[in-house]
Amino acid sequence: MKKTVIVTASIGAGHNQVAYALKESLLGLNKEQEVSIIDLLEEKYIYQMANSLYLKTITRMPSVFSKAYDFTQHLQHDTNVTSLLNYHCYKYLQQIQLRLNPDLFLFTHPFPAAAYKNNLNTPAYAVLTDFGYHSFWLNPHLTGYFISRHRQKKSLVSRGIPSNQIKITGIPIRKEFMTNTTASHKTRQFPDQPQVLLMGGGLGIGPMLHLVNAIIDAGIESRFVMVAGNNQTLYKEVVGKTKDLKNWEVHGFTHDVPKLMHSSTLLVTKAGAVTLSEASTSGLPTIILNPLPGHEVENAGIAVAEGWASSTNSVEKTVYSLGELLSNSDQLSKMRDNAIDSSHPEASKRVISCLENKFTLERRQQVC
Numbered sequence: 001m002k003k004t005v006i007v008t009a010s011i012g013a014g015h016n017q018v019a020y021a022l023k024e025s026l027l028g029l030n031k032e033q034e035v036s037i038i039d040l041l042e043e044k045y046i047y048q049m050a051n052s053l054y055l056k057t058i059t060r061m062p063s064v065f066s067k068a069y070d071f072t073q074h075l076q077h078d079t080n081v082t083s084l085l086n087y088h089c090y091k092y093l094q095q096i097q098l099r100l101n102p103d104l105f106l107f108t109h110p111f112p113a114a115a116y117k118n119n120l121n122t123p124a125y126a127v128l129t130d131f132g133y134h135s136f137w138l139n140p141h142l143t144g145y146f147i148s149r150h151r152q153k154k155s156l157v158s159r160g161i162p163s164n165q166i167k168i169t170g171i172p173i174r175k176e177f178m179t180n181t182t183a184s185h186k187t188r189q190f191p192d193q194p195q196v197l198l199m200g201g202g203l204g205i206g207p208m209l210h211l212v213n214a215i216i217d218a219g220i221e222s223r224f225v226m227v228a229g230n231n232q233t234l235y236k237e238v239v240g241k242t243k244d245l246k247n248w249e250v251h252g253f254t255h256d257v258p259k260l261m262h263s264s265t266l267l268v269t270k271a272g273a274v275t276l277s278e279a280s281t282s283g284l285p286t287i288i289l290n291p292l293p294g295h296e297v298e299n300a301g302i303a304v305a306e307g308w309a310s311s312t313n314s315v316e317k318t319v320y321s322l323g324e325l326l327s328n329s330d331q332l333s334k335m336r337d338n339a340i341d342s343s344h345p346e347a348s349k350r351v352i353s354c355l356e357n358k359f360t361l362e363r364r365q366q367v368c
Helices: 014-029 044-060 062-072 080-100 110-115 150-158 182-187 208-218 232-242 257-262 273-281 295-305 315-326 329-342 347-367
Strands: 003-008 034-039 104-107 124-127 144-147 166-168 195-199 223-227 248-251 266-269 286-289 309-312
Touching (some): 003 014, 014 273, 044 080, 080 110, 104 110, 110 124, 144 150, 144 347, 150 166, 166 347, 195 208, 208 223, 208 232, 208 315, 257 273, 266 315, 273 286, 273 329, 286 315, 295 309, 309 315, 315 329
Parallel strands (some): 003 034, 003 104, 124 144, 195 266, 223 248, 286 309
């Protein structure tokens, strides 16, 4: 592989984080190769459609998003609902192909995966960024799929994807989340004053301000660190609410999430699978607050089933669970161990290794 193009979409932070992790591993294998990350939302028509159909709906009308998610889960790619978006995405992929002439496409968002056609004459792999999947990821033109869980593979095969095109690798995350070894995580002692990390995802959505107010009112004795992401309104409101409280620290968008996860006792977050994968690798017990209907409910269910997370549907239940867990170090230790056992810290390297082996095999076959 000499030239790789990773196509993402900056809807939330997770898809981009996976793209960065893949680029990091590719360059770690060979610093001489070219790796480009392209954000589909840089194209104005795609941005306008994504903003209207997804961003506004998910932040303002989650119940509508739930119905839309369920409805589109069963659509074919050539329906009127998807054809216009696919058309613009495909035309943009064509432009990328002509401009960069890559040897390989990697897709970390379903929009390019759904739009890809094999007449682009470049192998293309989907790197799924959820523990489940939406049908937009499914495309017979794709060369293969990298996924995180065995149950995903069974489901994809049932939808007609050949088993040999699917590799279970985990969701790629950046190497900063792997600075501590599994052994050191499992022997790590929880501090006398625990630290709770609150995250609303890259968009900073959800009832996070309500949660902050409820935690303060409950008088929970802990250190709290809030990450508001790109939500400047939330950031300013929480700063104003906590400015006189010594046990609170507030961040907007930050690159220090690995450090914050490693130093925390408990995480409260949305159910984005990338954040959950980062938490799992960091050995961080997690409370999932109000998972969005659709992909987040699937992600939450799997994390809960694996024994390192709990899921709540209200701020009040979240605060209650917080108090219960912070007073139960044995339960926290068990959840930490389950998180580590369920993690895939080498996911990015596995993806790159599979690709390298495939390209090496193809070169040998061409020589023969």
